[in-house]
Amino acid sequence: MALTGNTNPVDASGTQAQPPEQSVIHPLYVRITHWINALAVLILIGSGWQIYNASPLFAFTFPGSLTLGGWLAGGLLWHFAAMWLLVANGLVYVVLGLATGRLRRQLLPIRPADVVRDVAAALAGRLSRDDLARYNAAQKALYAGVLLAGVVIVASGLAMWKPVQLQELAALLGGYEGARLVHFFAMAAIVLFLVVHVVMALLVPRSLRAMIRGR
Ligand code: HEM
Numbered sequence: 001m002a003l004t005g006n007t008n009p010v011d012a013s014g015t016q017a018q019p020p021e022q023s024v025i026h027p028l029y030v031r032i033t034h035w036i037n038a039l040a041v042l043i044l045i046g047s048g049w050q051i052y053n054a055s056p057l058f059a060f061t062f063p064g065s066l067t068l069g070g071w072l073a074g075g076l077l078w079h080f081a082a083m084w085l086l087v088a089n090g091l092v093y094v095v096l097g098l099a100t101g102r103l104r105r106q107l108l109p110i111r112p113a114d115v116v117r118d119v120a121a122a123l124a125g126r127l128s129r130d131d132l133a134r135y136n137a138a139q140k141a142l143y144a145g146v147l148l149a150g151v152v153i154v155a156s157g158l159a160m161w162k163p164v165q166l167q168e169l170a171a172l173l174g175g176y177e178g179a180r181l182v183h184f185f186a187m188a189a190i191v192l193f194l195v196v197h198v199v200m201a202l203l204v205p206r207s208l209r210a211m212i213r214g215r
Helices: 028-054 072-100 102-107 112-123 137-161 167-172 175-203 205-213
Strands: none
Touching: 028 072, 028 175, 028 205, 072 102, 072 137, 102 137, 112 137, 137 167, 137 175, 167 175, 175 205
């Protein structure tokens, strides 16, 4: 034991018992898909703002320094490349999450009264994050919400890309113009989520370490 430098206690069955803080908080597939997703989303936002600026929907444009691709065609190339990365990576996360039961275990149930209680506690700085392996109701609502926003943004993007082949989907979203609005507001929701999410991660650095190293 001294040779390995391992000082974990040995339990009655002779196997080494892991102290609670050493157990895996986020499985490897969650950490890998999370960071690939973060990269894809940042590329999609930058290139999406480039595409938006070429034909703004509202009376403003995004600062050029925050856009990606240099011009409309460059933005489109980045946007489609990152879209496939987001979709493939998202499918891996959802399929493994459903197959292992982890998605249901971590994100459900979400009770509105619990969300209100935990958001109020978080705003008052009283929300405990002692147990990183379990999400509070505010996190559950945010994570389930952003997963839903992900589905909506991909569906509305597909409806704009192939409005003829996917005309039922496009019609459901109010045609090309409706899909464009839905896509924009889903982006706004994801950007808002990202701001809150990154601030929370920086406020609880242990949670950031757990999403990188697993423990
Ligand atoms: C780029 C900066 C990002 C940072 C620093 C970051 C950080 C983190 C951290 C630390 C956690 C663990 C939270 C905890 O244990 O309390 C987490 C979980 C999560 N993040 Fe992020 N994140 C980032 C980007 C994103 C993006 C872009 C999305 C989606 C649009 C996202 C969606 C999620 C989800 C859904 C979870 C829960 C995952 C699960 O347990 O299955 N994150 N993130």
